[in-house]
Amino acid sequence: MLSIQTVPTGSMEPTIAKGSAILVDPIAVDDIAVDDVIVFAAPETRRMTVHRVTAIELDEQGPVFTTKGDANDVPDPWRLTVEGD
Numbered sequence: 432m433l434s435i436q437t438v439p440t441g442s443m444e445p446t447i448a449k450g451s452a453i454l455v456d457p458i459a460v461d462d463i464a465v466d467d468v469i470v471f472a473a474p475e476t477r478r479m480t481v482h483r484v485t486a487i488e489l490d491e492q493g494p495v496f497t498t499k500g501d502a503n504d505v506p507d508p509w510r511l512t513v514e515g516d
Contacts, residue, residue: 432457436470438481442500443468447481460494460513463487469498474509482507 434455441449447468455470463469465484473480485506486497496511 436479439479440500442502443481443483444502446501453481463494463496469496471498471511473507474511480507 435452436455438447438449438451438453447453453470463484465487467484468481469484470479470481472478480498482498482500484496485499488495488497492512494513496513497506498511499506
């Protein structure tokens with residue numbers, strides 16, 4: 432279901448400015464590719480996060496994503512996994 436959300440931080444600048452409204456459209460996990468910008472709940476805080484996928488690995492549970500904000504110097508400290516669809 433398509434939704435409109437507001438980008439909470441400047442971590443994706445200059446690509447997406449803090450406070451920008453974005454359209455979020457759920458897609459299948461298998462359709463996510465490196466360089467896609469995705470919206471997810473950060474594992475540590477459960478806060479909405481808008482970051483770019485920089486790597487995808489497979490483990491026994493499925494894909495594991497490395498993410499990073501365009502304005503950030505280093506990747507996010509977590510490895511993002513998806514439960515269910």
